Amino acid sequence: MYLVIVIIGVLAGVISGVVGTGASIMLLPVLAYTFGTKLAIPIMALASIMGNISRVVLWRRDINLRAFLLYAVPGIPAAALGANTLWVMPVSLSDICIGLFFFLLIPLRYWAQSRALKLNDVQLSLAGGVVGYLTGVVFSTGPITIPIFAGYGLIRGGLLSTEAAASFTIYLAKAFTFGAIGALPWPVFISGLLVGSTLVAGTYIGKQFVLKMNENTFNRLIDAMMLFAGSSMLYDFFK
Numbered sequence: 001m002y003l004v005i006v007i008i009g010v011l012a013g014v015i016s017g018v019v020g021t022g023a024s025i026m027l028l029p030v031l032a033y034t035f036g037t038k039l040a041i042p043i044m045a046l047a048s049i050m051g052n053i054s055r056v057v058l059w060r061r062d063i064n065l066r067a068f069l070l071y072a073v074p075g076i077p078a079a080a081l082g083a084n085t086l087w088v089m090p091v092s093l094s095d096i097c098i099g100l101f102f103f104l105l106i107p108l109r110y111w112a113q114s115r116a117l118k119l120n121d122v123q124l125s126l127a128g129g130v131v132g133y134l135t136g137v138v139f140s141t142g143p144i145t146i147p148i149f150a151g152y153g154l155i156r157g158g159l160l161s162t163e164a165a166a167s168f169t170i171y172l173a174k175a176f177t178f179g180a181i182g183a184l185p186w187p188v189f190i191s192g193l194l195v196g197s198t199l200v201a202g203t204y205i206g207k208q209f210v211l212k213m214n215e216n217t218f219n220r221l222i223d224a225m226m227l228f229a230g231s232s233m234l235y236d237f238f239k
Contacts, residue, residue, distance in 0.1 A: 005030055009047070009198025014205050024048055027195065028098070029228070037095055039188055041086065042178040045171050046192025051199030052168035058203065059161030067152050070124045071166045075132030076173040082136015083177040099234035101138040106223055108144060119151040128166070135170050136177075 005027075012026040024044055031040035056063070086094055119127065127148050134144075149163050178184050184192075 005034065005195065006198050009195055010202040010205070012051075012199060012202060014202040026228075027199075031195070032095075035191070037098075038183075039191075041094075042175065042183045042188050043192045043195055045175045045178060046184075046189065047196035047199055048171040049168060049175060050193070050196025051203060052164045052171065054200040054203040055164035056161060056168060059157045059164065062157035062161040063165050064154055064158050064162045066121075067124060067149060067154060067162050068165050070121055071128035071149075072169040074125050074129035075135075075166065075170050078129045078132035079136040079170045079173040080177045082133040083174045084136075084181070085133075086137045087178070087181055087183060096234060098138050099231070101134075103227070105144065106227070118153075119148065124148070124152050132170050132173075135167075136174055 008026055008030055012024075027047065028040060028044050031043055034040070035043060089097070131144055131148065145163050145167065146159070149159050149166075154162055175184070
């Protein structure tokens with residue numbers, strides 16, 4: 001099973017390096033199956049920090065500092081609040097919430113794209129607070145954050161780098177919250193670093209293919225990942 005985690009981790013890193021999201025969607029169900037949901041969530045939080053750091057380093061010159069601050073400042077405390085909410089949930093409830101949210105992300109993403117959302121500073125900050133809390137509770141909101149930053153006017157490297165920097169701070173807040181409530185013992189911490197290293201490796205591989213993927217292929221890939229992840233989490237609830 002650990003070999004499967006490594007393979008999926010590298011693949012998830014490649015995909016997230018290319019399209020800006022997808023790592024958590026692919027990895028969380030596998031980690032939940034291997035370690036259980038309660039341990040998988042902090043492990044994935046640490047891994048996401050490492051994966052986003054690698055994307056920030058790769059695209060550091062393209063970060064839009066204004067957009068980053070507008071999103072991250074309200075998003076950080078909201079993510080900490082969401083993480084506390086998640087941790088007190090029964091495992092079965094967190095499974096079904098995460099699973100249903102993955103399914104809900106599919107129409108939400110298409111709705112955002114069809115509306116061609118244009119966000120101003122205030123709206124971006126509000127989105128940071130709302131999505132930050134959701135990230136704390138349901139874990140992965142990448143398919144939403146990409147349209148949000150695109151709606152603010154970011155494209156290509158600026159979009160990937162700014163979204164990665166914002167996600168890094170959100171996941172860091174979540175990880176600190178888990179540490180404060182005792183959810184990051186050393187075995188979990190080490191597991192998070194190891195899983196994160198597979199994402200980093202995949203991200204550097206994925207840079208070779210950035211911005212070359214056909215849009216239809218991208219949309220189908222993201223939809224398939226969310227369907228798989230949602231089904232996996234709901235399977236854990238109903239089994």
